[in-house]
Amino acid sequence: MKHAGIIGGLGPESTVDYYQSFIKKYQEKVNSKQKLPELFINSINMYNIFRFISEGKLDALVNYVGEAAQKLESIGADFIIISANTPHIVFDQVREKVGVPMISIVEATYEKAEELGLKRLGLLGTKFTMENDFFKKPFITGKKDIFVPDEDVQQYLHQKIVDELENGIVDPQTKQDFLKIVHDMAEKENLDGLILGCTELPMIINEDDTDLALLNTTEIHVDKMIEQLF
Known part of the structure; x- marks a missing residue:
């Protein structure tokens, strides 16, 4: 084995x-x-x-x-x-x-997006994942559009991931805030998929929370x- x-x-x-x-x-x-x-x-x-x-x-x-x-x-x-x-x-x-x-995990997620035929994807994660290009590159090369929130929202998401999710804390208010961010991104960018680009995010966002195709990177x-x- x-x-x-x-x-x-x-x-x-x-x-x-x-x-x-x-x-x-x-x-x-x-x-x-x-x-x-x-x-x-x-x-x-x-x-x-x-x-x-x-x-x-x-x-x-x-x-x-x-x-x-x-x-x-x-x-x-x-x-x-x-x-x-x-x-x-x-x-x-x-x-x-x-x-x-x-x-x-990046290559595997791109392959899944390709398999599902997704073209316009939102990316959530730590600010390091959202502000740098390493996760976005294969999607851009594959002619898929990938979007991240504005900088202030990135900072908010990052802080909640580090202070709460990394410590096993799932706060109901944080969940509502995250879902509003997802909803606003989906409407603004006409998304067809959402990448949970932090392995803690499935603790707080799941398939029942959105109509988008959800890419759980874990x-x-x-x-x-x-x-x-x-």
Whole structure:
């Protein structure tokens, strides 16, 4: 059996979601509750990630995440994922530091959008994900329109993600605020899809909350992990 390697802790809540979802989807795939996938989790510090990006220290970020990937490879991981969107700002550089395959959450999400035929997508996430181009590039290259909120809204979303969702807090008022942001974006930009570009966002936005096609990056990423096993 192949061993999955997860760089986790980015944040802890979504790492738990990855773990549970990976097991559930594997058991559904093999049609047995008596079988379990084997995996390694290297949990690192999400606040180091935020600090390196805020300070523009991308080389330090590459080394930090790259070392986490190398540790997973050294103990036998056959493939590796980073269980968060934001660190994918240096995904290509980290991938060069290991000899085993790494599965990109960005590439997987683009492939899902293409599969669904989506053309105009909103992107929510940390401010680092929304203000930088690393997530947008494959969509722009594939001639899809991708939109983010205004800068002040980006800052609000980021703060709520860091202060609340990363700590497992789902505040009803925050949920209403997030859904209003989604509604306003959908109307303004005529969206046909919404990317939950932070692995904590499914805690607060789900398919029942919007008529848009919802791209849950965690679920999409885990599906690719399952494919890699077989």
